[in-house]
Amino acid sequence: QVQLVESGGGLVQAGGSLRLSCAASGRTFSSYAMGWFRQAPGKEREFVAAIRSSDGNTYYADSVKDRFTISRDNANNTVYLQMNTLKPEDTAVYYCAARVTYGSIASTARAYDYWGQGTQVTVSS
Numbered sequence: 033q034v035q036l037v038e039s040g041g042g043l044v045q046a047g048g049s050l051r052l053s054c055a056a057s058g059r060t061f062s063s064y065a066m067g068w069f070r071q072a073p074g075k076e077r078e079f080v081a082a083i084r085s086s087d088g089n090t091y092y093a094d095s096v097k098d099r100f101t102i103s104r105d106n107a108n109n110t111v112y113l114q115m116n117t118l119k120p121e122d123t124a125v126y127y128c129a130a131r132v133t134y135g136s137i138a139s140t141a142r143a144y145d146y147w148g149q150g151t152q153v154t155v156s157s
Contacts, residue, residue, distance in 0.1 A: 034058045034146040036128045041151030044118055048155070052113040054128030054148055062106040065131040067144055068113045070124035070153075077127070077141055081113060085135030093139075096122075118155045125150040 040052040052068070067082040081092045081102040090102050101114040111128060129144035138144065 034064070034130050034132060036130060036146055036148035038126065038128045038148045038151040041126060041153045043154045043156065046118060046120055046155055046157050048118050049114070049116045050118065050153060052115070052126055052128075052151060052153070054111045054113075056109045056111070056128075056130060058109070058130075058132075060132075061109040063132070063135055065135050065137055066102075066104060066111040067129045067131065067138065068102060068111075069127045069129060069141060070122075071127070071150075072121075072124040075124075079139040079141070080126070082137045082139060083111065084137050089137065091137045091139065115153070118153075120155045120157045123153060123155050125152050 035057040037055045063085050065085050068080040069077050071077040083090050083102045099117045104111045127150045128148040130146040131144045
């Protein structure tokens, strides 16, 4: 069982920045691929970013590329999402997810085994 706890959400003006954190339980965190997803009201959950276990290789949705950065600290079992140049359309609940079966990157929600409870990000115009 892996528990994920997100933090760092909040209200920010357009053009601003936020950094989300996701603290994970589990002794083998370094072997998990980790991802961030988001869900806006009335919309389906969508992929944001992912980071591979082995070499920290990353992958981003086109909508956040060059604005968001995913990173991980294996010593502290934490994954981060640095969000810059935020836009109102980035408003959503952001979820952290762990893929423990495989360490490779995936962009579909069903590939992930564990999920956090989510943290709200609201970007005002």
